[in-house]
Amino acid sequence: MATKIYPKIISGKEYYYLQYxxxxxxxxxxxxxxxxxxxSKVNTNSVYLGTAESIKNKLFSSPEPLKVEWRDFGFVSxxxxxxxETGLVELLQQHIKGKRYGIENWKYFLLAIINRLQQATSxxxxxxxxxxxxxxEIMGFDAKKLNSKSFWYATDDVISQKDLEKTRDIAVSENDIFASIDDTIFREIExxxxxxxxxKYELSPEIVLYDTTNFFTYFAPQTESELAHTGHNKAGRHNLRQ
Known part of the structure; x- marks a missing residue:
């Protein structure tokens, strides 16, 4: 979208603004x-730059920054x-409906995936x-709304804990968002x-190379799996199955 700098006369003095x-x-x-x-809609924003003299002083001086902020961008983006690109977002939107605390439920599941890949936390x-x-910013949600409570309710909207426990011999883990998702929905998405x-990538499933020494899971001890087993991995997390 267009970006421009324009002057504005206020009380006989000229001030400059950036509009984007x-x-x-x-x-x-x-x-x-x-x-x-x-x-989509167009949002127009204006930022005050100052007078011509103050702008010149800022350009030709080298003051210390008042505040520096950094955020992870490349990996999560x-x-x-x-x-x-792979259609995962569309599939989550299709199968996981509803909203909790102003955040669409499908976003809770995608955020859990990204978090596990980038920096696994509770x-x-x-x-x-x-x-x-x-x-x-890029997904459109308030980070302050994310906690164990909001994740729990978002998951419970997909399938309630009571309904799930009727079909399972063990209680689900409160810290595992995927523990309460309906297996049918999960398999359809998968x-x-x-x-x-x-x-999309014209891949052939006839030959698959899978190096388990570079990856480990967070499967609960009681979760059955024919593929995942404990062993030695490069990350040193030998207690976790890979």
């Missing part, structure tokens, strides 16, 4: 810039972009982690995602 515009999707579930990707600390990344990846 951005586009924002009306429906936060929409993404993309091509035609048909969803309606790459994962989010890959989730869009659900209670998810808000602190997200606030240190650019995810709140199968569709694999199909998308195979088609």
């Amino acid at each position: 515009s951005t586009r924002q999707k009306i429906d936060s579930n929409d993404s993309g810039k091509i035609k048909g990707s969803g309606k 790459a994962i989010y972009n890959m989730a869009i 659900k209670e600390k998810m808000g602190e982690w997200a606030a240190k990344t650019v995810l709140p 199968n569709s995602l694999i199909e998308n990846i195979l088609k």
Whole structure:
């Protein structure tokens, strides 16, 4: 969008402002810039720059920064972009409906995935982690709303704990968002995602190379798995299955 600097006369004095515009999707579930990707609105913002003299002084002087902030960008953005590219975001939106604390439920699940890949934390600390990344801006959510309570309610909307415990011999873990998801929904998402990846990247499933020494899981001890087993891995987490 267009960006410009313009003057404004106030009480006979000339001041300068920076004006810039951005586009924002009306429906936060929409993404993309091509035609048909969803309606958007234009937000126009103005930032006060100062007088010509003050701008000149700022340009030609080297003051110490008053405040420096940094946030993780590359890794989490790459994962989010890959989730869009492979159709994972669309699949989550399709299968996981509803909203909790102003955040769409599907975002809780995607954030849990990104968190596990980038810096695994407890659900209670998810808000602190997200606030240190650019995810709140690019995904559209308030990081302060993320905690174990909001994750629990978002998961319970997919399938309630009471309903799940009727079909399981053990109680679910309160700290595992995936423990309470309906297996049917999960398998539908998984199968569709694999199909998308195979088609998009023209991959052949005939030969798969899987190096377990570079990866470990957070499976609960009581979770059965034919593939995951304890062993020696490069990260030194020998107590976790890989």
